Amino acid sequence: MAVAGEAIPVGTAGTKVQDTFSLSQAIGFAWTQVAYIFGINAGHAIYCGVSFLDSPRWVWLLIGGSWLCLLGMLILYGRNAWQRGHITPRLLGEHLLFIGFIGLCIGSSSITIRLETRWVYVSYTAALLYLSFLLGELAKGHVAQETTEPRVLNMETVQGLRTRAAVQRRREMEDAERKKACLRRILPFSVLFLLYGLVMTPVEHFDREHYDNIFxxxxxxxxxxxxxxxxxxxxxxxxxxxxxxxxxxxxxxxxxxxxxxxxxxxxxxxxxxxxxxxxxxxxxxxxxxxxxxxxxxxxxxxxxxxxxxxxxxxxxxxxxxxxxx
Known part of the structure; x- marks a missing residue:
């Protein structure tokens, strides 16, 4: 315990983690921080400015709308990944890297005597980066498909396309079709991501109007x-x-x-x-x-x-x- 205590950083307000740590309290703070990431101010007003229960109903509705946006993005990504069969060990490792980093950020700020909203923004920023990673994976998948699947034109096809101009037109049509397919997959996710930002902007602004209540x-x-x-x-x-x-x-x-x-x-x-x-x-x-x-x-x-x-x-x-x- 002494070795672990020396390895653990000093807690907030001059406390020592090895003296104040409680597993049940840390788990409770971790769940509270998860709620923060999803827009719910689950802590006391002196730590977050205004609690979720004291917020007006329009804030509740906007937060609920943000959940629908997040759920839609996850469904879109999961369906596209399943349809492409692009679930590889490396991809799973990258997902675990993001999720593990978010989890460690949550854990490191949940082991002291209190949880303040300013600590949550590290985890929240990491969660936004994770959403950006999902969008990037969708776009990267289409680029890989375009570059790794060479066009195969058999002899009958070549004979049917009598001129080089006709071959070029066909390639241009194929490229246009690929771009349309890429847009069809990426656009819904991007729209939901943008909508999430638009929905959460007034919520964040409302929270900041009450920051003067923080101790x-x-x-x-x-x-x-x-x-x-x-x-x-x-x-x-x-x-x-x-x-x-x-x-x-x-x-x-x-x-x-x-x-x-x-x-x-x-x-x-x-x-x-x-x-x-x-x-x-x-x-x-x-x-x-x-x-x-x-x-x-x-x-x-x-x-x-x-x-x-x-x-x-x-x-x-x-x-x-x-x-x-």
Whole structure:
């Protein structure tokens, strides 16, 4: 187990797979990821944005339509492969390669403590490549048929075609017929593939409209709001080295590391010029030399943003104005 534990990568959120791994949980995550690949957001909204059950009915209908497209493509490919008798060990190996790769992608992202939708896109992309492979096999089969089956013209046929021009016309007709046959086989699959993309586009767009519900976007919105309320509001030249930031309560649990280093990336010299973030619980906690000119005071707003209360903290505006705003 120790050897296996060292070989297995570290899990998400600082966990270790050998400490948190559960076979039943991994199997459940694997099935959930299969559902994701087929368009169903089976996980919690904090990991995928919006769950399938909370999606409107039109999303359900479009996902059902995508299944019909996928089923149609598989039927078309299977029928064509069976009719051509083109099922060889090499072809089976190529199919197993794709399916195995998709399975390994699913397995590798199902062994930790949670499953996030962003991990599914590797498996989903591999599945789309597999569909492209099926289409390529259909087209390749026709090319092979054209190049490996030489035209055999017996003497009677040659005598019947008295001129070279007639022979050329016959060959052109044969080529045209082969191209038509190729198109008849490939076109339905291509149409279904295109239709699948058209059906899933609004579904993917709907999912992305709810990505702000995913847990890591909370922190992203918070830091964006912090920058907007401070350095973006007054400009770097009027902020770095000239102001300190004070935040009430710190319910967001920002670490001291972020408080010290948050503004350093905004500084060309990466020092922050002494501007840092400090946490307070009341106005009296502000330093004696703090003023509206050298300080910015913020309060956490909702669960993903900040509100500038500098004027209120220094008695230049009433706190009641915040509730009115």
């Amino acid at each position: 890591f976007f909370f922190d992203q919105d918070r830091v964006n709001s912090l920058a907007a309320c401070t350095i973006d509001a007054v400009g770097a030249e009027n902020f770095l080295g000239k102001k300190q930031v004070y935040i009430f309560y710190n319910y967001y649990e920002m670490t001291d590391f972020y408080a010290e280093y948050f503004y350093k990336p905004f500084d060309p010299e990466k020092t922050g010029q002494g501007t840092e973030i400090h946490f307070i619980n009341r106005v009296e906690d502000l330093p004696a030399d703090a003023s509206e000119e050298n300080s910015m005071v913020l309060m956490e707003q909702g669960n993903r943003g900040y509100l500038d209360v500098t004027a209120q903290a220094f008695g230049k505006a009433a706190w009641d104005e915040l509730s009115e705003a």
